[in-house]
Amino acid sequence: MRRIGQRLYEELKRIATIFVYLWIVFGVLVLHESLVLSRHGINYDFYGFAFINSWILAKVMLIAESLDVRPRWQGRPLIYPIAVRAVGFAMLLVCAYAIEETVIGLWRGRTLAASVPAIGGGGLRGLVVITVIMAVALVPYFAFRELGRVLGRDRLRALMVTGAVGPSSNSTGSGGA
Structure with a gap:
């Protein structure tokens, strides 16, 4: 059981790292998009996109990384x-x-x-x-x-x-x- 717990902990750390990295990247891209659109008078505040997609795509990356x-x-x-x-x-x-x-x-x-x-x-x-x-x-x-x-x-x-x-x-x- 201890070994399973350790493995689970390591996988949680990996997905958290991937998630945080993607959240930062997507957050910056969304911030840039809102800045560009604001120049044209278009309001864009969909920051939830970065959070949700970061979580979903972090799981995809975690699975793909296992294919070494x-x-x-x-x-x-x-x-x-x-x-x-x-x-x-x-x-x-x-x-x-x-x-x-x-x-x-x-x-x-x-x-x-x-x-x-x-x-x-x-x-x-x-x-x-x-x-x-x-x-x-x-x-x-x-x-x-x-x-x-x-x-x-x-x-x-x-x-x-x-x-x-x-x-x-x-x-x-x-x-x-």
Whole structure:
């Protein structure tokens, strides 16, 4: 039972970390959108979007992170797994959002065509732009995860918070930052 409790605690910490990160990213994007729209006299205050979608997409990311492809990147510079994960997860999050909005639209009685969201204003260009924005926003998250894996979570935390450089060890495993 203790082992199950420890595992549950670790998973809760992971989803909380992902949720908080996504909430901050989405919150900043919503804040930016409200600023841009206010320039045109349009009031936009839907901050609940950031909270709700962060929670839903954090669960999607948690499940997707469990599908580890790390051995493919062994011995390569960290930029490869960071970039590939950021782009891959950005595409995953955009697809998950589109599916979520489509299902909600269908549940509310709209047609399939009316339920598909116009991501980034609609069209391929909007989809690509939002995916690029999400990929760039996810780079710091995956950079910290990979650095935590290589340096060790405790050492990375010490470097980031206290500036102390401890002995080089990776005794914390591959759980990430």
